[in-house]
Amino acid sequence: MKHYLFSEKMKMADLILANYQLLYVLPYFEIGLRLGESSVKQVCEKHGISVSFFLMVCNLYTFDDYTPDALSMSQIPMEDLIKYLRNSHTDYLETRMPKIIDKIMHLVDCCHLKNGEMLKKFCEKYRKEVITHFNYEEEKVFPYIESLLKKEKNAKYRIKNYESNHSNINVSLNDLKNIIIKYLPAECTVENCRDVLIDIFLFESDLYKHTLLEDRILISLVARIENMFDGQ
Amino acid sequence: MDSDSNLKIIIVEPSPVIQTGLKQMIESNSEYTVFVCFCDFELFMEAEKTGLQFDILLINPAVISFYRQFSIRNMFENHPHTFFVAIIYGYVSPQILENFNSTLDIYEDETKIVYKLQQIMRRFDELSIRTGRENVDLSDREKEILVLIAKGMTNREIAEQCFLSIHTIVSHRKNIARKTGIRTVSGLTVYAVFNNLLSYNDLSDNN
Structure with missing residues (x-):
């Protein structure tokens, strides 16, 4: 192929x-x-x-x-990879996720008062989830990798810890899709929902590839550097 | 246990090692369990005659006597909705494989086998949604449990309140997730309120 x-x-x-x-x-x-x-x-x-x-x-x-x-894979410059991931995080946090939530807030207006409140709460929770997830990478994982690149040893942290912390934020996004498609009242017309749904589909597939990049490539590259260190 | 809404998977494979391996892979990587395994085709056919029902049949074509291999579909006329998967570890004539919905090559590495298994489950789900075979509405019991989940209760608490085993609660939760497409607790809470299973006021203190 x-x-x-x-x-x-x-x-x-x-x-x-x-x-x-x-x-x-x-x-x-x-x-x-x-x-x-x-x-x-x-x-x-x-x-x-x-x-x-x-x-x-x-x-x-x-x-x-x-x-x-x-x-x-062994030829990827780690600095380029981290810069790429950082840029995408900024875009996710500052543009794409807020845009989706803004559009859902418009849908909230078509819902019954209390149902709308529920949807708002769900979005708030999702926003926090995404922020926590990416902040963890920005504040813990990337600085760790950068210190590795500067050949500083870090006895406590290992990239393995990161894998287990990699919560799947796509699950909530998928829930959101199901809720919008299946359970919103008739007042939320297709025309109203379409825009945000397309945004969600695109964001979801982007996040999926982003996760692949981190799980398959970033982690194995870092694990190799760690092994080199441990072997010294 | 509510067996109606659960997928029945049967394995017919002479090697106990492969049988156990497949069973373990299915159970640790999907929401399904293997209902029963057979080493011998004749034993399986006897059970079938006594009214054994199944949704997915993983079968090694080599266990079927040669002249019947080409007509596996006809043998199971009573099971029009069953999804047939051939377990492959040698050359099998393409004419025989035409009778199967899918194949599983046991020499593939684990990730590929797991991926294939998940694909098979998904294709089965799609097939049953298309043919409307599965009852897609939540049962009363499932609705009751969904409300308790939305209220933030744990499996153990729900089991105690409903006088059911934790295992049963887990299987209800899987069915709820499959039918609604919603997996997080906060998502189920939204579902419950939107479908008038729960009033918003019930939630204000613990959510």
Whole structure:
């Protein structure tokens, strides 16, 4: 299946045309549009990003059965990976999640007073869940990795601890989808719900890929650095 | 136990090692349990004649005598909704496999087998939703338990209040999650209020 994957000679614009969800990925790499006819390689070099890492993310976002090979995984610059993850966290927390909650607040107005209150509460709880989740990564996990990169030893923390803390925030999102599709009153018309549902679907699939990136790639890379340290 | 709403999975496989392995993988990776395992096809057929019902049949085609392998569908005419899965560990003619809904290659690594099993369960769920086979509305008992969950009670507390075993409560919870598509307690609370199972005032102190 390898020949189906994106490659560095392809035009950057063609990647977006093939999978519009990459529109969310570009800003995380701090790449803008106005791509012209530039190839993936050219754009990455211009922005100082590792081409193989960029392609890996795009392939992961686009092809469900894609699993990166060990060699290209070992070549990912950890700084690029963390910068990418940080940028996406900021976007999730500051733009995408608040946008979804704002749109649900409009739906609250169509509901019976008390039902609306319930929905509001659910959203508040969800907001807190997402914030806690990402703050944990920003405040505990990333600084730990950065200290590893500076070759500082940290006896207490291990990346294994992080895996078990990785609560699945997609479960609540899925609940929200079910509630909107199945149980809102008739006053909330399809036209009213559609927008937020599409946002949720997109956010959900984005989070899913984001989780893959953290669970499969980040964790195994960090575990390797830890092993190198322990072996010393 | 409320067996009507539970999926009945049966394994027919001569090797006890593979039987146990599959059973363990299914049970630790899905919300389902394996109902019964058979080592021998004839024993299974005897049980079938006495009215054994099942939803998913995982069967090693090698246990079926050769001339009957091609007509497995006809043998089970009384089970039009059953999902047939072939357990594969050698060459099996594609003509035989045509009779099955899906296959499971035991030489795959664990993640792939688990993924495949989950896919099979999901396909079965979709099939039964499409054919309307499963009763999708919550039963009265399930509604009662859902309300208690929404009030923030634990499985143990619910079991004590309803005079049921914890195991039964867990299986009710799984069915509720499958029917509503909602898995978190706060999501179920929203469901309960929206469907008038619970008034908002009942919640204000503990939620």
